[in-house]
Amino acid sequence: xxxxxxxxxxHVFDLRxxxxxxxxxxxxxxxxxxxxxxxxxxxxANEIAHAMMEWAVGLNATHYTHWFQPLTGRTAxxxxxxxxxxxxxxxxxxxxxxxxxxxxxxxxxxxxxGMRSTFEARGYTAWDPxxxxxxxxxxxxxxxxxxxxxxSYTGHALDKKTPLLRSERVLSKSASEAIELLTGRKxxxxxxxxxxQEYFLVDSEYYNQRQDLIMAGRTLIGCxxxxxxxxxxxxxxxxxxxxxxxxxxxxxxxxRIGVPCKTRHNEVAPHQFEMAPIFQRANLAADNxxxxxxxxxxxxKEHGLEALLNEKPFAGVNGxxxxxxxSMETEEGSNLLEPGSTPHKNIRFLYFLVAVVxxxxxxxxxxxxxxxxxxxxxxxxxxxxxxxxxxxxxxxHLTGIMDMIENSxxxxxxxxxxxxxxxxxxxNVIRDTTxxxxxSPFAFTGNKFEFRAVxxxxxxxxxxxxxxxxxxxxxxxxxxxxxxxxxxxxKSVLHVLKHFIKRSKAIRFEGNxxxxxxxxxxxxxxxxxxxxxxxxxxVWERDDVREFLTHSGVLAxxxxxxxxxxxxxxxxxxxxxxxxxxxxxxDSQVLASSFRYQSVIAQSLQNLLxxxxxxxxxxxxxxxxxxxxxxxxxxxxxxxxxxxxxxDAVIDGAPDFEHSKESAFYYRNQVIPVMDRVRxxxxxxxxxxxxxxxxxxxxxxxxxxx
Numbered sequence: 001x002x003x004x005x006x007x008x009x010x011h012v013f014d015l016r017x018x019x020x021x022x023x024x025x026x027x028x029x030x031x032x033x034x035x036x037x038x039x040x041x042x043x044x045a046n047e048i049a050h051a052m053m054e055w056a057v058g059l060n061a062t063h064y065t066h067w068f069q070p071l072t073g074r075t076a077x078x079x080x081x082x083x084x085x086x087x088x089x090x091x092x093x094x095x096x097x098x099x100x101x102x103x104x105x106x107x108x109x110x111x112x113x114g115m116r117s118t119f120e121a122r123g124y125t126a127w128d129p130x131x132x133x134x135x136x137x138x139x140x141x142x143x144x145x146x147x148x149x150x151x152s153y154t155g156h157a158l159d160k161k162t163p164l165l166r167s168e169r170v171l172s173k174s175a176s177e178a179i180e181l182l183t184g185r186k187x188x189x190x191x192x193x194x195x196x197q198e199y200f201l202v203d204s205e206y207y208n209q210r211q212d213l214i215m216a217g218r219t220l221i222g223c224x225x226x227x228x229x230x231x232x233x234x235x236x237x238x239x240x241x242x243x244x245x246x247x248x249x250x251x252x253x254x255x256r257i258g259v260p261c262k263t264r265h266n267e268v269a270p271h272q273f274e275m276a277p278i279f280q281r282a283n284l285a286a287d288n289x290x291x292x293x294x295x296x297x298x299x300x301k302e303h304g305l306e307a308l309l310n311e312k313p314f315a316g317v318n319g320x321x322x323x324x325x326x327s328m329e330t331e332e333g334s335n336l337l338e339p340g341s342t343p344h345k346n347i348r349f350l351y352f353l354v355a356v357v358x359x360x361x362x363x364x365x366x367x368x369x370x371x372x373x374x375x376x377x378x379x380x381x382x383x384x385x386x387x388x389x390x391x392x393x394x395x396x397h398l399t400g401i402m403d404m405i406e407n408s409x410x411x412x413x414x415x416x417x418x419x420x421x422x423x424x425x426x427x428n429v430i431r432d433t434t435x436x437x438x439x440s441p442f443a444f445t446g447n448k449f450e451f452r453a454v455x456x457x458x459x460x461x462x463x464x465x466x467x468x469x470x471x472x473x474x475x476x477x478x479x480x481x482x483x484x485x486x487x488x489x490x491k492s493v494l495h496v497l498k499h500f501i502k503r504s505k506a507i508r509f510e511g512n513x514x515x516x517x518x519x520x521x522x523x524x525x526x527x528x529x530x531x532x533x534x535x536x537x538x539v540w541e542r543d544d545v546r547e548f549l550t551h552s553g554v555l556a557x558x559x560x561x562x563x564x565x566x567x568x569x570x571x572x573x574x575x576x577x578x579x580x581x582x583x584x585x586x587d588s589q590v591l592a593s594s595f596r597y598q599s600v601i602a603q604s605l606q607n608l609l610x611x612x613x614x615x616x617x618x619x620x621x622x623x624x625x626x627x628x629x630x631x632x633x634x635x636x637x638x639x640x641x642x643x644x645x646x647x648d649a650v651i652d653g654a655p656d657f658e659h660s661k662e663s664a665f666y667y668r669n670q671v672i673p674v675m676d677r678v679r680x681x682x683x684x685x686x687x688x689x690x691x692x693x694x695x696x697x698x699x700x701x702x703x704x705x706x
Contacts, residue, residue: 004255011059011135011142012258013052021051033129036169040129045097052133052144053082053095059135061142064095066103066125068150069160070110071566073459075290076150078105079143100146102126111569113562115156122153128161131287134257138298147287156559160461164283166554167468174475175328175336178355181482182348182493188331191468193285194448196276197292198267198320198456200308201243203706206697207306211589215581216574217310217457218375221590221679223686224316225700228270235268242706243273246303250275250295259288269317270703279325279448282468286461289322293457305706309457311375314699319379320456324463327448328352328471338447344401347493354402354497354504355478356449357392359470360442361504363548364390365528365539367442367470368453370463372536372567374574376455380531386441386452388536389522389529391509393440399510405494406501439513462563469554474500533571534664540564568660575667579651579675586644586678589695594637594685597693601630633688640681647674 019027026047032038040048056064065077080103082093103125110123131147150159157163168191175189207213212220239247247264254261260278267274277288293309300307312319328336336352343349360367368390379385394402441453454463478496485492506525511518522529530536539545540560549555555563605626612623650670655663686694 007252008255008260009258011137011256013055013133014258017055018048018051021055022047030129036130040097040101042097045101047097049095049097049100052100053093056135056142056144057082057093059142060137060140061135061144064099064144064146066105066127066148067145068125068148069287069290069459069461070150070158071113071160071563072111073160073457075294076105076110077143077145078103100127103148105150110150110158111562111566112152112158113565113569115152115154115158115558115562123150123158124153125150128165128283130165131284132258136257156556156562158562160286160459161283163465163554163559164286164461164468166552167465167472168282170552170554171328171468171472174472174479175352177479178351178475179330179336179348181479181488182351189336190329190331191282191464192279192327192329192335192448193282193460193464194277194279194325195285195289195454195460196263196274196321196323196325197289197296198272198274198322199296200269200272200313200320201246201300201305201706202271202308202702204301204304204306206701206705209697210702211581211585212578213306213308213313216578217308218313218378218578219315219699219702220578220582220675221585221682221686221696222315222699222702223683225698225703228703229268229317232268234266234270234272237266239264239266239273240706242303242305246300246305247273247275249302250299253295253299254288254292257291259291261292267318267320269314271706272318272320279327281329282326282464286459286464289460311373311455311457312378314703315378317703319375319385321379321385321452322454322456322458322460324451324454324460325445325448326451326464326467335447337444337449339398343398344404347490350401350405350497351478351493352475353394353398353444354500355474356471357394357507358478358500358504359467359474360390360392361507362474363466363470364442364507365530365536366545366548367451367463367466368528368530369536369539370466371454371458372530372533372571373455373458374533374571374578375457376453377532379455380453386439387513387519387529388453388531389513389519389527390441390453390507391513391522391527392449392507393443393510394508395444396510398444399508402501402508405497406505440509441513465554469548469552472552473548532668534568534661534668537564537567537571537664538661565660568664569657572654572657572660572663572667575671575675576651576654576657579647579667579671582675582678583644583647583651585696586640586682590640590682590685591637591644593689593693593695594633594640597689598630598633598637600690600693601626601633605630633685636681636684636688640678640685643674643677643681647671647678650674 018030022030026044029038029040029044030048033040063079063081065079067075067077070076082095084092084094086092105123105125125148128147128149133144133146135142136145149162151162152158171191172189176186180186210219212218251261261275262278263276265274280288296307309320330336337349339349340346368388380388441451443450443452451463454460478500481499482488482493482496485495506527509518519529546557546560549560550557605623608623608626654671655666657663686698
């Protein structure tokens with residue numbers, strides 16, 4: 001790979017490229033548009049579009065597309081060629097300002113959650129200047145990708161990006177007002193995000209033999225191998241050459257289009273890996289994470305691999321998350337959650353820290369709902385993933401500061417210490433303000449919060465939207481209380497902090513989130529435990545939640561209903577696909593393998609009985625153990641046939657998907673328990689059936705052979 005600094009952003013129409021390609025007035029106008037300070041004129045848009053096209057053609061681009069993120073959770077694009085004809089019917093390349101600013105795809109087949117009917121096909125994509133355009137090249141030609149919002153004929157958001165952009169403005173307003181109250185200055189504020197992406201890799205040969213991986217993205221059956229992750233030897237281990245080659249190709253492509261992937265390593269489970277980017281503004285980080293997921297799956301195929309993004313592709317080992325690292329930053333680049341070496345003296349830091357904790361206390365159930373999915377239901381609370389109970393971890397140092405403010409308004413905490421390793425040849429290590437708590441769903445990790453419950457396949461946009469809105473709401477409440485004080489002295493600020501520290505204390509927890517004692521304690525504290533997707537999503541029906549989501553204009557009522565209905569319907573459809581796939585695997589593979597093996601054992605037993613009879617040996621005594629083994633296989637087969645028929649029956653009884661809420665709860669309460677029984681019966685047979693007869697690649701092959 002060439003030097004990273006030479007290839008990074010080489011396929012991005014960034015500010016440096018714009019400045020070289022555009023006239024000074026148009027460049028200035030575009031910068032103002034990016035900052036949201038003004039709209040572009042059509043004359044300016046035409047100049048920008050022409051410069052974009054010439055730059056893109058220089059990178060072998062032949063088409064352009066408005067690249068957007070519909071409510072499917074992934075990306076969408078429709079390619080149009082730069083090709084057109086002049087008055088003499090001579091072929092020319094042209095790209096106009098109107099084509100850059102707006103496009104109209106056929107929106108009828110995208111999910112709208114009831115906001116619009118199928119016959120109402122009109123939808124619009126519009127260029128988002130705050131996210132730079134890029135050329136995506138695979139092979140010898142490229143496509144100019146224009147990050148865009150997507151909305152209906154009635155103006156309702158049909159995408160993930162539009163609410164995110166709205167939430168950024170709401171957060172900036174409240175946070176700027178807070179800084180003005182504290183310092184007299186009023187800078188613009190942005191949320192910043194770094195989304196760590198976990199994923200599994202499996203060999204394509206084995207993947208293609210598994211209907212469940214192809215259809216559902218996860219294994220629906222699979223007997224545990226003797227070794228899983230219990231030896232902890234994969235985590236941060238040496239990366240296999242084949243995997244490293246794949247990672248380098250992914251990074252090379254991402255660097256070209258400006259995605260700043262920084263870290264790569266083996267994760268805990270076999271064949272599980274992680275990559276993490278440098279922090280960026282939230283909108284760009286969300287775009288780049290979508291690109292990253294697409295690139296992982298696309299490039300894996302070129303290496304004879306499959307990248308699995310499902311939250312729980314394999315039972316019994318760690319699932320995959322997307323740790324959403326979130327903070328706030330001023331336009332000058334100052335991190336508002338940076339405690340410094342004396343956090344107890346950093347009033348601005350404490351003000352924003354308390355605001356975030358209070359936000360999670362008040363809106364934790366809504367934040368939990370944003371990461372609800374069928375895959376995440378299997379992951380949350382298992383093998384290092386945080387539980388579904390929302391809580392905040394601050395660490396002993398910051399907790400001590402909170403307690404001081406609550407009890408005495410005294411700020412005499414000690415400064416950050418060093419860790420002396422007792423080795424003169426090594427430097428001392430600065431001790432962070434917090435330890436790590438890998439069981440906490442929302443933990444402070446030095447100068448940011450880490451929302452660890454986001455699923456690996458999910459868009460990070462909606463969690464950011466709700467987090468931005470919740471913190472903005474919390475800041476507005478604190479700002480109003482501070483404004484009501486007689487002065488803005490440190491004592492007045494501490495009085496406000498004390499009030500909100502006491503009010504939000506129930507959400508703070510420093511212990512083991514996996515322990516049953518925490519589940520019991522959380523219930524006593526009044527913290528919701530929304531274990532499954534349907535019960536998490538119906539939170540959006542509550543009047544107080546709807547008021548919270550609509551009050552600031554981030555989401556309109558129909559947009560709320562749409563998102564809830566789409567997620568409920570998607571959940572039901574995913575379980576329907578899984579259950580139907582499981583049924584077919586049982587019928588076409590598991591039963592066939594097991595019956596053949598049963599016949600082999602029975603024939604072997606019959607042969608032995610015949611031989612014993614010919615030799616005059618008492619058959620009942622000599623073949624007792626073999627007969628018992630045959631009976632064991634037969635018993636598991638009988639149980640599977642019963643559970644298989646029960647699964648068939650509950651699938652047939654499922655309500656129509658249009659009744660999204662009823663359907664989601666039915667699949668959760670009626671279908672999934674039967675699927676679990678079918679799986680248990682299948683896995684019992686897999687542990688007994690001769691590998692020559694078992695038709696499916698096993699966990700041994702999927703997780704250890706590559």
